[in-house]
Amino acid sequence: MPTVDHTPARLVVLVSGSGTNLQALLDACEDPAFGAKVVAVGADRFDVEGLARAERAGIPTFVKQLSQHDSRDAWDLALRRAVAGFEPDLVVLAGFMKLVSADFLEAFEHRVVNTHPALSPSFPGVRGPADALEYGVKVTGCTLFVVDAGVDTGQIIAQSVVEVLDDDTVESLHERIKVAERAMLVDAVGRMCREGWSVEGRRVRIG
Ligand code: GRF
Numbered sequence: 001m002p003t004v005d006h007t008p009a010r011l012v013v014l015v016s017g018s019g020t021n022l023q024a025l026l027d028a029c030e031d032p033a034f035g036a037k038v039v040a041v042g043a044d045r046f047d048v049e050g051l052a053r054a055e056r057a058g059i060p061t062f063v064k065q066l067s068q069h070d071s072r073d074a075w076d077l078a079l080r081r082a083v084a085g086f087e088p089d090l091v092v093l094a095g096f097m098k099l100v101s102a103d104f105l106e107a108f109e110h111r112v113v114n115t116h117p118a119l120s121p122s123f124p125g126v127r128g129p130a131d132a133l134e135y136g137v138k139v140t141g142c143t144l145f146v147v148d149a150g151v152d153t154g155q156i157i158a159q160s161v162v163e164v165l166d167d168d169t170v171e172s173l174h175e176r177i178k179v180a181e182r183a184m185l186v187d188a189v190g191r192m193c194r195e196g197w198s199v200e201g202r203r204v205r206i207g
Contacts, residue, residue: 001198002110004089009036009193012088014079014096015043019050021094021115024182026057028190035194040086042079044098060086066098076101083108090192093147094185097126102149110199112147115185117177119143119159124152129174138164140173142181144188146199157197157204158188 008029013022022041028034041054042062054061062082069075079100083091084107093100093114105112118128120143123135132140141161145154160180164173188206195207 002089002196004193004196006087006089007035008032009089010039010087011036011090011092011189011193012040012042012083012086013038013054013092013094014083015041015048015050015094016045016097017048017050017095019048019053019095020178021092021182021185022050023053024186025092025094025189026053026059028186034190036090036189039088040083042082044079044096050095073101076104080104080107090189092185092189099151100147105147105149110146110197113144113157113189114147114152114154115181116143116145116152117174117181118152119161120145120152120156124150128152129177130170133164133168133170133173140164140177142177142184144184146204155199155202155204157192157206158184160184 015022026038029037038059040060043051045065046063051061064079064082066075091108091112116128118132119141123131139161141159143156144158145156148154162177162180191206197206
């Protein structure tokens with residue numbers, strides 16, 4: 001079972017984009033009572049706002065771009081080594097748009113978590129808000145899960161429900177989901193870091 005070996009717990013956050021989920025974690029970590037600190041932020045591309053947010057907060061960053069490596073395995077190994085160098089208790093994929101390998105997940109077993117802007121197991125993949133809107137569901141939301149080999153299929157840590165409004169567009173719905181997603185992420189990551197967590201079969205228990 002994963003253990004939290006540091007106080008405060010060490011978070012490595014991986015991003016690909018605007019990094020509002022990262023920002024929510026950075027803000028929460030300012031309170032010592034939160035029990036965690038972001039020790040590094042990694043990305044799979046340069047020039048993203050997520051990296052700029054980390055730099056403004058004085059947090060070390062690294063970029064591992066797939067195109068700069070000979071193979072996907074080489075990229076994944078470089079990413080794994082960079083993450084491992086920061087000795088994370090928890091690796092948070094916060095809008096990170098690449099799949100990591102089984103070797104990566106084994107290196108940080110049950111310590112890699114991801115947020116998805118839909119209520120798993122519905123609407124996996126990159127079109128979560130669009131697929132929910134198209135299907136016509138009346139509620140959707142977000143899911144924090146332990147990453148496994150599938151796409152958005154890992155054990156569920158936390159979920160939050162968001163109502164779909166009649167006039168929603170994909171953008172308006174995703175923006176409202178992101179508000180719920182940030183709150184869910186901060187709450188669950190904080191509790192995991194302060195209380196620990198265990199994974200048994202499909203069930204995740206915090207504390
Ligand atoms: C989030 O909704 C995340 O779940 C999805 O992309 C969005 C990333 O937002 N995969 P941000 O980069 O944290 O602002």
